[in-house]
Amino acid sequence: MSGLSAEGLSFSYGPRQIFNQVDVGPVKSGQLTALIGPNASGKSTLFRLIAGLLSVEAGRVRLDETDLASLSTRARLKRICFMSQFFTANAALTVFDVVMMAHKQLQGWRVSEADMISVGTALEAAGIGHLAEAYVSELSGGQSQMVSVAQALIRNSDVYLFDEPTSALDLRHQLEVLQQIRSAVIARNAIGIVALHDLNLAARFADNLILLGNGRILAQGSPAEVLRKQSIADTYGVAIETSTGPREEIVVHAYPS
Amino acid sequence: MSEITPPSSEALLLVRGYKRRSLQRVALVLLAFAVLAVLVIVDVTTGPANLSVWRTAEVIFDRSIATAKEDVIIWQLRLPVAIMAVAVGAMLGVAGAEMQTILNNPLADPFTLGLSSAAGFGAALAIVLGWSVIPGVGGLFVSVNAFVFAMLTSCALFLFTRLRGVSPEAMILVGIAMLFTFNALLAFLQYGASEIQLAQLIFWQLGSLARATWAKVGVCFLVLALVLPWFMYRSWALTALRMGEDKAAALGVNVSLLRIGVSAGVSLLSAVAVSFVGAIAFVGLVGPHIARMIVGEDQRGFLPLSALCGALILSGTSIASKAISPGIVYPIGMITSLIGIPFFILLILGQRKRHWQ
Numbered sequence: 001m002s003g004l005s006a007e008g009l010s011f012s013y014g015p016r017q018i019f020n021q022v023d024v025g026p027v028k029s030g031q032l033t034a035l036i037g038p039n040a041s042g043k044s045t046l047f048r049l050i051a052g053l054l055s056v057e058a059g060r061v062r063l064d065e066t067d068l069a070s071l072s073t074r075a076r077l078k079r080i081c082f083m084s085q086f087f088t089a090n091a092a093l094t095v096f097d098v099v100m101m102a103h104k105q106l107q108g109w110r111v112s113e114a115d116m117i118s119v120g121t122a123l124e125a126a127g128i129g130h131l132a133e134a135y136v137s138e139l140s141g142g143q144s145q146m147v148s149v150a151q152a153l154i155r156n157s158d159v160y161l162f163d164e165p166t167s168a169l170d171l172r173h174q175l176e177v178l179q180q181i182r183s184a185v186i187a188r189n190a191i192g193i194v195a196l197h198d199l200n201l202a203a204r205f206a207d208n209l210i211l212l213g214n215g216r217i218l219a220q221g222s223p224a225e226v227l228r229k230q231s232i233a234d235t236y237g238v239a240i241e242t243s244t245g246p247r248e249e250i251v252v253h254a255y256p257s
Numbered sequence: 258m259s260e261i262t263p264p265s266s267e268a269l270l271l272v273r274g275y276k277r278r279s280l281q282r283v284a285l286v287l288l289a290f291a292v293l294a295v296l297v298i299v300d301v302t303t304g305p306a307n308l309s310v311w312r313t314a315e316v317i318f319d320r321s322i323a324t325a326k327e328d329v330i331i332w333q334l335r336l337p338v339a340i341m342a343v344a345v346g347a348m349l350g351v352a353g354a355e356m357q358t359i360l361n362n363p364l365a366d367p368f369t370l371g372l373s374s375a376a377g378f379g380a381a382l383a384i385v386l387g388w389s390v391i392p393g394v395g396g397l398f399v400s401v402n403a404f405v406f407a408m409l410t411s412c413a414l415f416l417f418t419r420l421r422g423v424s425p426e427a428m429i430l431v432g433i434a435m436l437f438t439f440n441a442l443l444a445f446l447q448y449g450a451s452e453i454q455l456a457q458l459i460f461w462q463l464g465s466l467a468r469a470t471w472a473k474v475g476v477c478f479l480v481l482a483l484v485l486p487w488f489m490y491r492s493w494a495l496t497a498l499r500m501g502e503d504k505a506a507a508l509g510v511n512v513s514l515l516r517i518g519v520s521a522g523v524s525l526l527s528a529v530a531v532s533f534v535g536a537i538a539f540v541g542l543v544g545p546h547i548a549r550m551i552v553g554e555d556q557r558g559f560l561p562l563s564a565l566c567g568a569l570i571l572s573g574t575s576i577a578s579k580a581i582s583p584g585i586v587y588p589i590g591m592i593t594s595l596i597g598i599p600f601f602i603l604l605i606l607g608q609r610k611r612h613w614q
Contacts, residue, residue, distance in 0.1 A: 051507065053506055053507065073509065073511070074509040077507065077508065077509040078509065081507075082507045083507070084503040084504065084507060086501060086503055088501075089499065089500045089501055089504075091499035091500060091554050092549045092550075092553040092554040093496065093499060093500070093553055093554050093555060094278075094553065096271065096274070096275050097496075097553065097555050098500055100275075101493060101496055101497055101500070101508075101555075102508065104493060105508060105509065106493040106494055106497065106508060106509060106510065107493075109489075109492065109557065111279070113272075116272040116275055116276065117264045117268060117269070117272055119271075119272075119275070120264060120267075120268035120269065120270075120271035120272040120275070121264050121265065121268040123268070123271055124265055124267045124268045124271070129267055129268070129271055132271045132274060132275070133274055133278070135553070136500070148504075151504075
């Protein structure tokens with residue numbers, strides 16, 4: 001079985017059970033998958049369990065044929081790149097510094113010419129070249145988020161997990177960042193999962209969706225399969241209408257129920 | 258992809274900028290070294306005994322030509338004091354820098370975390386009650402007491418906050434509570450002390466380099482040699498920590514292990530420093546802040562420059578302590594506080610880029 005999958009995943013925060021025997025995937029490589037679901041449905045927790053930043057109570061996460069539990073945390077985090085939702089920092093570090101830090105991944109003191117060119121190119125590609133010498137403490141929320149995405153995309157991983165990479169961005173940058181992520185995932189034939197709140201963005205950029213609600217996987221599949229009125233309405237507690245947009249994409253319209 | 262296509266001219270421009278800043282960083286560290294060397298020379302060649310610069314240099318290069326008096330003044334007083342200033346300044350600078358880093362708090366330093374007060378209390382037990390925590394250490398028992406108390410307090414502080422789940426940022430509050438507790442205990446001892454003991458106690462608390470000996474200098478450099486390379490080795494991880502625990506963990510940093518290791522290192526540095534020279538405030542606070550303003554917080558530059566800034570401040574203070582009024586050497590603790598605080602306020606107010614807000 002290829003791709004990323006989880007079987008029988010259970011996890012609780014103290015007495016509060018988040019997941020009970022959940023199966024996810026397999027999530028295929030070379031395409032973008034969006035993880036959708038209401039607040040507190042366990043999206044971030046699922047990412048952390050996959051990355052190994054939280055340990056599962058039961059179940060396993062597999063990447064291709066490898067049981068990820070057999071890897072050291074360090075090795076696992078080399079293969080799985082996780083971008084967390086929190087991204088502001090008050091440090092006296094420049095944008096170039098922090099992207100370099102992500103690129104070096106704690107290895108080796110010396111910074112080579114090739115390292116510097118990789119970082120410079122990544123900053124240009126991410127459209128934040130003009131911020132290279134700015135301190136991260138001076139950035140706006142949206143700028144910090146774009147730096148976070150650049151920190152993730154400069155790494156060479158098998159799996160990319162983005163926890164709401166567009167939450168602080170304006171319309172144009174939302175589209176640009178998701179396009180960057182999508183292109184990178186396809187070009188590297190990597191596995192990419194993006195947690196998103198905006199269902200329409202999810203429908204437009206993702207090849208597959210995973211709908212999470214109450215700690216359970218409610219649906220997995222193409223946007224057309226997952227964005228069904230009833231399941232979305234039940235999960236989010238809203239009234240839903242769907243239509244087809246001018247570019248044949250699914251458009252979700254939500255109303256208070 | 259970047260390996261195949263040649264880098265764009267915009268990207269190369271960014272690379273050039275980064276190179277320039279890296280070079281600046283190296284240049285600044287070298288400059289700090291050079292200034293420190295000058296300060297040490299000035300420190301050794303000045304003092305109440307009116308020896309000429311030339312004669313001082315001669316005696317340093319050839320000890321055999323020194324008269325008994327010159328030998329004592331230069332080889333047993335001035336040189337150990339001058340070098341001790343450098344060592345202790347560097348220790349406090351590094352300790353402050355890494356305390357601020359692991360606690361994510363700009364106010365953390367050996368003084369604000371209560372370690373200086375703990376050391377002062379330990380010293381007071383020795384001076385007033387003649388009580389030694391570790392028996393059989395002979396004449397060193399004041400320093401040993403101070404060290405043991407500072408070390409225990411530091412360990413207790415880090416352990417306590419860890420077990421009770423106090424956030425690293427809030428740990429400074431526990432530290433300040435410690436500071437007041439030890440000061441209160443100290444007051445009890447002072448109340449019962451004789452006049453001679455009281456004089457000794459106050460002198461100890463003021464913080465002075467006058468107690469420097471070659472043995473102490475050796476211990477300081479040994480501790481620095483143990484701790485600094487390890488901190489340097491963990492540079493990237495410490496830099497990553499400044500981006501937040503979450504980010505650091507996602508890069509593969511074992512954050513709690515890093516915190517424990519670094520805590521042990523800074524405890525050792527500050528306990529040794531304060532037990533030898535007494536309470537010297539603000540070096541551990543101001544040194545890293547200056548370094549941060551100059552080179553930022555990439556630890557590959559921040560760490561060495563914090564050490565150098567600490568050393569520069571203390572070395573400069575050592576000179577100032579002799580220059581204020583001829584013939585008198587003031588305890589440096591007084592001067593660091595007196596000059597340090599307004600200087601610190603000026604720095605904070607004059608800062609264009611405000612971190613920690």
